[in-house]
Amino acid sequence: MAPPKKSHRPSDANRLARGGRPDPRLKKCPFCEHGTLYIDYKDYPALKPFIDYFGNIRKRYYTGVCLKHQKMLKTAVERARFMAMLAYRK
Amino acid sequence: MPQLVPTSEDSRIYEWCVLYPYPMTQKEEQQVTKEVEGHFEEAGARQVAKDAWGRRGLAYSVGGFKEGNFTVYYYEMDPGKVKEVDNALRITKGVLRHIAVKPPKRYQVVQFSEAYVQWLKDRKTVEEQRAAAREEKVQEQIARRAKMKAKATAERKKTAKPAEQPLGEEALTEQIEKLISDDSVDL
Numbered sequence: 001m002a003p004p005k006k007s008h009r010p011s012d013a014n015r016l017a018r019g020g021r022p023d024p025r026l027k028k029c030p031f032c033e034h035g036t037l038y039i040d041y042k043d044y045p046a047l048k049p050f051i052d053y054f055g056n057i058r059k060r061y062y063t064g065v066c067l068k069h070q071k072m073l074k075t076a077v078e079r080a081r082f083m084a085m086l087a088y089r090k
Numbered sequence: 091m092p093q094l095v096p097t098s099e100d101s102r103i104y105e106w107c108v109l110y111p112y113p114m115t116q117k118e119e120q121q122v123t124k125e126v127e128g129h130f131e132e133a134g135a136r137q138v139a140k141d142a143w144g145r146r147g148l149a150y151s152v153g154g155f156k157e158g159n160f161t162v163y164y165y166e167m168d169p170g171k172v173k174e175v176d177n178a179l180r181i182t183k184g185v186l187r188h189i190a191v192k193p194p195k196r197y198q199v200v201q202f203s204e205a206y207v208q209w210l211k212d213r214k215t216v217e218e219q220r221a222a223a224r225e226e227k228v229q230e231q232i233a234r235r236a237k238m239k240a241k242a243t244a245e246r247k248k249t250a251k252p253a254e255q256p257l258g259e260e261a262l263t264e265q266i267e268k269l270i271s272d273d274s275v276d277l
Contacts, residue, residue, distance in 0.1 A: 037194065037196075038193075038194045038197065040200070040202075041191075042107065042162065042200075042202045043200070043202065043205070044206065044209075045205075045206070045209040055149075079189060079191070081149070082187065082189060083107055083109060083160070083187055083189055084109065084148040084149050084150055084152050084158065084186075084187060085146075085148075085149060085160075086149050087149035087150055088149075088150065
């Protein structure tokens with residue numbers, strides 16, 4: 001069996017020690033941490049952090065949301081937009 | 091909060107969110123809500139819960155209205171009747187938008203009218219705290235700067251004092267006399 005490949009990517013601790021910012025790929029899903037089963041379109045405070053200034057949904061890469069919850073978030077945001085609780089475009 | 095469990099197997103619980111325009115006379119409002127609830131009654135629906143949000147700003151203008159009045163209804167009804175009610179709501183005057191959602195299993199009704207108000211309050215307090223912290227930081231900076239300035243001026247005074255001593259008149263004349271009487275200096 002071949003030995004496992006060594007990663008050339010510096011670990012998060014290394015980055016932090018060098019005064020850099022944490023690796024955005026290592027974020028945890030905020031919904032998974034709370035054990036969210038359903039994202040409600042009526043819950044504006046919950047949706048707001050995942051919407052940028054222009055009213056777009058923030059990328060998973062930046063927020064760290066897992067794919068399952070990102071899909072839930074998308075439906076919630078689209079419903080909220082239709083009901084004029086969120087803007088389509090600012 | 092009540093958990094949404096249908097009483098029979100044929101029926102299901104649906105969540106209906108209806109958006110009414112905000113500046114509305116009480117009479118009109120009563121009429122519209124009566125009409126909307128009438129549509130549900132016609133379809134044989136049973137109201138499980140209701141959440142009236144009241145006045146709320148809209149993210150974009152709908153039908154010329156910039157403010158709206160949201161009401162969330164939870165109805166237990168026959169799934170076959172949903173389309174009927176949907177079509178009826180679509181042509182009801184005084185209803186800007188409506189949406190029907192099938193809540194997931196074990197969904198708990200949240201009174202978002204209260205939750206939103208609470209959130210607004212919390213946000214305000216958080217902002218106030220942040221503003222207070224900022225103010226404190228600025229004050230600290232000003233104090234530090236004033237201290238530094240005072241220190242710098244004190245130091246300057248200390249160093250400048252010996253150089254600044256002006257010669258008295260007598261001492262000056264004495265020195266001049268000395269210079270004049272000095273033979274080694276060839277004037």
